[in-house]
Amino acid sequence: MDFITKLRAVWDKQNSALMLGLDPDISRIPTHYACTTEGVYDFCRDMVDACAPYVCGFKPQIAYFAALGAERELERLCEHIRREHPSLVVILDAKRGDIGTTAKQYAIEAFERYGADAVTVNPYMGFDSIEPYLEWKDRGVIVLCRTSNAGGSDLQFLEVEGEYGRMRLYEHIATLACKKWNASGQLGLVVGATYPNEIARVREIVGPDMPLLIPGIGAQGGDLEATVTAALSFGGNALLINSSRAILYASGAEDCLQAASDVARKTRDKINQTILKIGKVHT
Numbered sequence: 001m002d003f004i005t006k007l008r009a010v011w012d013k014q015n016s017a018l019m020l021g022l023d024p025d026i027s028r029i030p031t032h033y034a035c036t037t038e039g040v041y042d043f044c045r046d047m048v049d050a051c052a053p054y055v056c057g058f059k060p061q062i063a064y065f066a067a068l069g070a071e072r073e074l075e076r077l078c079e080h081i082r083r084e085h086p087s088l089v090v091i092l093d094a095k096r097g098d099i100g101t102t103a104k105q106y107a108i109e110a111f112e113r114y115g116a117d118a119v120t121v122n123p124y125m126g127f128d129s130i131e132p133y134l135e136w137k138d139r140g141v142i143v144l145c146r147t148s149n150a151g152g153s154d155l156q157f158l159e160v161e162g163e164y165g166r167m168r169l170y171e172h173i174a175t176l177a178c179k180k181w182n183a184s185g186q187l188g189l190v191v192g193a194t195y196p197n198e199i200a201r202v203r204e205i206v207g208p209d210m211p212l213l214i215p216g217i218g219a220q221g222g223d224l225e226a227t228v229t230a231a232l233s234f235g236g237n238a239l240l241i242n243s244s245r246a247i248l249y250a251s252g253a254e255d256c257l258q259a260a261s262d263v264a265r266k267t268r269d270k271i272n273q274t275i276l277k278i279g280k281v282h283t
């Protein structure tokens, strides 16, 4: 089953557009987990199992694992998700971007080694740095468009003159993504919750069906209601709202799993209440 079909099915089954971001910071993991790569695996596996009822998928951030030399643990975590929660999606957050031959190795890493349903990529080096990922016709490629960080404006908000006229760089990326780059039909875009106006603008450009992966609620302070409303504007129906630290570290004590699942449930409910308020369904 391809990424977009799996997404539609999981939104329907779980009634949730929430992604749990797996960003295991060893300095914040509760102390009843061992301060080792095995402890990181145990913490992430337990978080996955505790939050699985309330999410549509997981977004492991590769840097948190690689920095610890915990790639094998990330492989095992992805295997665990596939085995225990096969309907939920895994988006490997790697934000890769390199020339084609190297990009192919990154694609093998994401799709073969970790078995991810989709991967985040950086479009700075242009289409030939994204093309190798599209060889995996059933996997998703989520392109950075308008990122949640303040420095995102340094480049993404610049005005550029391109084949589609004068516009901001993030608008140009969104236009390329829907007009030229979506050969596999499995593309999505990253747009930060900290910029609801731009979420709406991206939705206007790409149309209703392209999934928007939206980080920046919770710890980064993005407004959840404004985010959902913007993502579903212009007939939009496809959204993935990520939250990492606000869920993972809801409690630093022995009750961390209960606290995390409570925050996940409440976040899912708030997303769904907003969806209902504006009269939409996920699919």
Ligand SMILES: O=C(O)c1cc(=O)[nH]c(=O)n1[C@@H]1O[C@H](COP(=O)(O)O)[C@@H](O)[C@H]1O
Pocket: 021, 023, 061, 093, 095, 120, 146, 147, 148, 149, 190, 191, 192, 215, 216, 217, 218, 219, 220, 242, 243, 244, 245, 246
């Ligand atoms: O691609 C991403 O996931 C991403 C893009 C972006 O614009 N902003 C952003 O915060 N992220 C990631 O989303 C997660 C946000 O984590 P929290 O702020 O803890 O919810 C981190 O893993 C970031 O690397």
